Ligand SMILES: [Zn+2]
């Protein structure tokens with residue numbers, strides 16, 4: 146499936162070919178902190194299937210608890226996370242951040258990783274009251 150995406154400010158634009166059955170939720174604590182929210186949503190994409198059309202990504206290398214280094218790429222202007230990969234691999238495999246993909250409403254996750262660190266309430270969003278617009282309590 147061909148997809149395209151951009152960061153919040155428009156500095157970064159990309160296109161990629163992805164397998165829509167490879168969409169995953171990641172509940173790891175690094176995803177929680179780096180996204181500033183409850184969990185990450187990623188879809189796997191290999192090197193040649195990702196094309197940066199515009200802009201230059203900034204990279205932050207984070208050493209995970211396992212010792213693995215993850216290269217986290219984001220827009221240097223607005224901070225939107227674009228993808229993560231393991232540096233040095235011969236064949237690069239990116240975890241592309243699904244929230245930046247224009248077709249994201251068609252990409253339903255099929256698996257949840259690191260569920261041991263998932264926030265307690267996250268599995269039952271239906272129990273939280275819904276409003277169409279911004280909550281007045283923000
Ligand atoms: Zn940006």
Ligand SMILES: [Zn+2]
Nearest residue numbers: 171173176185
């Ligand atoms: Zn994660």
